[in-house]
Amino acid sequence: MKALIIKSPWIDMIFEGKKTWEIRGSNTKIRGKIALIKSGSGMIYGEINLVESIELSLTDYQENRRFHGVASEAAGELPYKRTYAWVLDKPRIYKEPVPYKHPMGAVIWVRLTE
Secondary structure: OEEEEEOOOHHHHHHOOOOOEEEEOOOOOOOEEEEEEEOOOOEEEEEEEEEEEEEEOHHHHHHOHHHHOOOHHHOOOOOOOOEEEEEEEEEEEEEEEEEOOOOOOOOOEEEOOO
16 A cells, blocks of 8 residues: 655644645546555554546636645645645544654655555
């Protein structure tokens, strides 16, 4: 299984159902169930379904703040040259976070061993 590394407070907003788009500077072909790692914690906090990756225009980004949670004053321009919304669905937080071994160089994705 793959795990996506996400910083706070964004990961908390995802688990609370307040954020269903993860904004990234690259497209992804990964779909299905993935784990979520809180950046810097060394722990997997839960799972989510990654259902789609959509390239956004500035208008898309500005008109859909309710999905990505970026404050309006920070939405005046796209955060990346090419900006994508990774669409997330069905968050499931674990009762207890699960430790994992962080590989050197992993910044966005971690391949988890079962």
